[in-house]
Amino acid sequence: MEVIRVAAAVIERNAEILIAQRPEGAHMGLKWEFPGGKIEPEEDVAGCLKREIKEELDLNIEVGQKITVVEHHYHDKTVILHCHWCRYLNGDAKALACQNFKWVRLDELKQYDFADADRPVVRLLTEDH
């Protein structure tokens, strides 16, 4: 079974965080996620997040503390999801490689249909605040 290492950014800006909706037709299509992607062999998590967030949303971020690492077994693959706090630096967000995106407060997170691997992350974020 395929095992992939993925980095996901919880980007903060003015007491809101950015969530993204996965493209239709992709794995977990139309589910909400914390944007990011597969960690390339030569990359660390921070390098991956800065690259992915620029590619997917055209934003520049600073990568901060680790939130958690989730290992989730989907029927066809295992995802090891490295989640980090990130700080918005600059840029005007555009849905370059996602269906949609939204800035939301932590207390609004539970209203969105997140990918299964993100459930423990959403729980952590909503408990902590």
Ligand SMILES: Nc1nc2c([nH]c(=O)n2[C@H]2C[C@H](O)[C@@H](COP(=O)(O)OP(=O)(O)OP(=O)(O)O)O2)c(=O)[nH]1
């Ligand atoms: N980025 C991200 N991926 C997630 C989350 N939750 C979750 O199950 N995943 C899964 C979906 C995918 O199987 C995998 C990451 O894939 P991805 O499609 O973001 O990878 P990528 O940006 O590198 O895209 P690609 O070049 O492979 O098309 O992790 C999440 O919160 N963020």
Ligand SMILES: [Mg+2]
């Ligand atoms: Mg991605």
